[in-house]
C-alpha cells in the first residue's frame with residue numbers, strides 16, 4: 001500500500017502534494033502554488049514539480065509495472081476500475097467543489113465532471129470483461145489462426161486544464177482496462193484534481209509502476225515524455241500548436257499517438273428553428289464552462305429570416321447571465337482559468353472590433369467582491385467567417401453571429417474552417433437535419449442540441465486539425481490502447 005494512504009486526508013492536504021512514482025509518493029525538484037481563479041487570495045495547495053530525470057524514472061518503473069499489471073487477470077482489473085469509479089462518484093460533491101475552485105466552472109458542472117469521470121471507470125471496468133477476440137479458419141488445412149489484442153505497453157497521457165479530470169480519465173480508464181501502465185502528466189494549472197485522482201488510484205491493489213503521476217511544465221517534463229523512445233503510445237489533448245509538436249516527436253520514435261486538439265465549432269439556427277431552443281443551445285454551447293470547452297459554439301450561423309429575433313433573444317438571455325464565483329448559487333458563468341486566458345480573450349475582443357465586428361453584448365472585464373479573472377459573456381454580430389475571430393480558436397466566453405441567406409450557405413460556412421470537432425443545428429425539418437448530418441465535416445453532429453455535451457459510452461473526437469489518430473472513448477478506445485497479434489498454430 002502506498003505511503004499516502006496511511007495518512008489521514010486532512011494531514012495530506014496541509015503538505016505539498018507529492019509526485020507518485022513507482023508506487024511511492026516522492027518530492028519533486030520544486031513546487032507550484034495552485035490558486036483559485038475566482039479568488040486569488042484562496043490557495044488550493046502546493047504541488048510538486050517533477051524533474052526530467054524523475055520523468056525518466058517513471059518510464060522505467062512503468063515498463064516493469066505494465067508487465068505485472070497485465071498479468072493480474074480480468075476480474076482483478078475489473079474490481080480496481082470499479083472501485084475507482086465508485087469512490088469518484090461517492091466523493092463527487094467534495095471533489096467537484098475542488099475542481100470548480102481550481103478551474104472556475106460552475107459547481108454543478110464541477111460535480112457533474114467528477115460523476116462522469118466515475119462513469120468512465122465503470123464503463124471501462126465492464127469493457128475489461130467484454131474483450132472478445134477472433135478465431136479464424138486458416139487457408140492451410142490443420143492450421144489454427146487466432147487474432148488477439150494485447151496491451152500496447154507504456155502509455156504517456158497529457159491532458160489540458162479545461163476538463164481537469166474528465167479528459168485525463170477518458171484516457172486513463174481504458175489504458176488501465178486494457179492492461180497498460182500509465183505516466184500521467186496533467187496540465188500545470190489544475191494539479192489538485194489530478195492529485196486527488198492519483199490518491200484514489202494509489203490506494204488500489206495495483207503493482208508498483210502501473211500508474212505514475214508526473215506533474216510539471218509542458219516545456220520540460222511534457223517535452224521529455226513525448227520525446228521518450230521508451231514509451232509505446234502517447235495520448236494528448238490540448239492545443240493544435242502543442243499537438244503538432246507531439247505528433248512530430250512521437251513520429252521520430254515511431255511511437256503510436258492520438259491527438260485531440262482545438263476547434264471552431266458552429267451552431268446553425270435555421271429558418272424554421274424554435275428560437276427559445278436555439279437561444280438555450282447557443283447559451284449552453286457558447287458560455288457554459290466560460291466558453292473554455294473544445295466543444296464550445298464560438299460561431300453562431302443564423303439565417304437572415306430569424307437573425308434579428310435570435311440576436312434579440314440571446315442578448316436578453318445574456319443580460320440575465322450571472323457571472324461570478326462558481327461556488328455561489330445561481331452563478332452560471334465563472335471566471336477565465338488564468339490571467340493569460342483573460343488577457344487573450346480581451347485581446348480577441350479588440351481584434352474583432354478592429355476587424356469590423358459589432359459588439360452586441362459584453363466585451364469587458366468584470367469586478368467582483370474577490371479578485372478574479374471575470375469577464376462578461378460577449379456576443380459579436382455583423383461578423384464574417386473570414387475574420388480572425390471566426391478562424392482561430394478563442395477559448396473563452398466570446399461568440400460571433402454570422403448572418404447567412406439560407407441553410408445551404410450555413411452548412412458551407414460551417415465547413416469553411418481548418419477544424420472539425422462538433423457542429424449543431426436547430427431545425428424542425430427532418431430533411432434539413434439529415435442533410436446537415438451528411439454534410440457536416442466534423443466528428444460529432446448535434447441536432448436540436450448544444451454543440452457541447454457528449455455521452456461517455458460512445459466515440460468522441462473530430463476531423464481535420466481537431467483530431468489525429470485513433471478515436472477516443474466508447475469501444476473505439478480499444479484500437480489505441482491495444483495492439484493486434486495474429487497466431488498460427490499447427491497441431492503436431
Ligand SMILES: NC(=O)c1ccc[n+]([C@@H]2O[C@H](COP(=O)([O-])OP(=O)(O)OC[C@H]3O[C@@H](n4cnc5c(N)ncnc54)[C@H](O)[C@@H]3O)[C@@H](O)[C@H]2O)c1
Pocket residue numbers: 158159160161162163167185186187188216217218219221222223224226237238239240242243245260261262263293294393395421466
Ligand atoms: N478536442 C478535445 O477533445 C479537447 C478537449 C479539451 C481541450 N482541448 C483543447 O485544449 C486546449 C486548451 O488546453 P491547454 O491550454 O491546456 O492546451 P496546451 O496545448 O497548452 O496544453 C495541453 C497539455 O500539454 C502540455 N504541454 C505544453 N507544452 C508541451 C510540450 N512542449 N510538450 C509536451 N507537453 C506539453 C501542457 O502542460 C498540458 O498538460 C484548447 O485548444 C482546447 O480546444 C481539446
